[in-house]
Amino acid sequence: MPRLSLNRYLSALSVMLLVATTASIPQAAERKLVLTGSSTLAPLVAEIGKRFEQENPGVRVDVQSGGSSRGIADARSGLADIGLVSRALKPDEQDLKSFTIALDGITLIVHKDNPVQTLTDPQIVDIYTGKITRWRAVGGADRPITVVNKAEGRSTLELFLHHFQLKSGDITAHVVIGENQQGIKTVAGNTSAIGYVSIGTAEYEVSQGVPIKLLPMAGVDASVENVRNGRFPLARPLNLVTKAESEGLVRQFIDFSRSERVHDLVEAQYFVPLAH
Known part of the structure; x- marks a missing residue:
């Protein structure tokens, strides 16, 4: 009987420990942050998250990309604590709160071996709408142009269309990509390709030896410095968004x-930090 009583006691103790452990899980979950959205912003926020974790033991920061539209949707639905949105909020998104953490620009990129050094706005429009189909028409080699476009739901696409006063249906694309890295990889691997990506991302990749070059816009060199001084014509805020206060x-x-x-993390990603 004493042995049986001891076994029952140990069994009851095990159940109590299991209940206590299970009860602690919600508290652990409260120390996790989920952020989803812009592929432009995700690498920077991932680095910020690592430093935040170091300074706040027990906290986990989970960063996922998928485009600014996902960031908006997930913040609204509660699937994410914070959405990543690489543009300003639209009029129908004013139910959300936005917090700018850096600035970026968008520019066109071509392969570094492409002899074309610059394109006018009308030439860019004609290339993306299929009116110009060969590089020879804009001072390049006699070869067909491979037009690389961003997928729907990407803020880079929305800003590009707005700047050039185009609609998505106007674009004649040969390759449709999602993240900046896909666009850079596509152009780097095709001397006939043209695409548009984040200036910060593109400058970083050039520094790493990736064979692309950034084209100026409206006579202004595509550089982080020209985003910083306000000269570059196609710039945007990089925002964190939340559903409520x-x-x-x-x-x-x-x-x-x-x-x-x-x-230092913002500048390491070739973005422009906020002035303080």
Whole structure:
């Protein structure tokens, strides 16, 4: 009987420990942040997240890409604590709160061996609408142009269309890509290709030896410095967005991401940090 009683006691103790462990899970979950959205913003936020985790033991920051539209949708639905949106909020998105953490520009890229050094806005429009189909027409080699376009739901596409006063249906594309890295890889592997991506991402890839070059727009060189000084014509804010007034861990992360403590991370990604 004493042995049986001891076994029952140990069994009951095991159940109590299991219940106690299970009860602690929600508290652990509260120390996790989920951020989804812009592929332009995701690599930067992932680096900010790593530093935030180091300074806040027990916190996990989960960053996922998928486009700015996903960032908006996930923030609204609660699937994400914070959405990543590489543009300003639209009029029908004013139910969300946005917090700019950096600035970026968008520019056209071609293979570094392409002899074309610049394109006018009308030439860009004609290339993307299929009126110009060979590089020879704009001073390049006699070869067909491979037009690389962004997929629907990407803020880079929306800004490109708005700047050139085009509609998505106007574009004649040969390749449709999602993330900046896909666009850069496509152009780097095709001397006839043209695409448009984040200036910050493109400048970084050039520094790493990737064979692309950035084309100027409206006579202004595509560079982070010209985004910084306000000269580049196609610039955008990189935003964190939330469904409601942020508080607790969410607010702490947003404030951290907007502080001078991450300026080195912003600049390392070739974006423009906020002025303080």
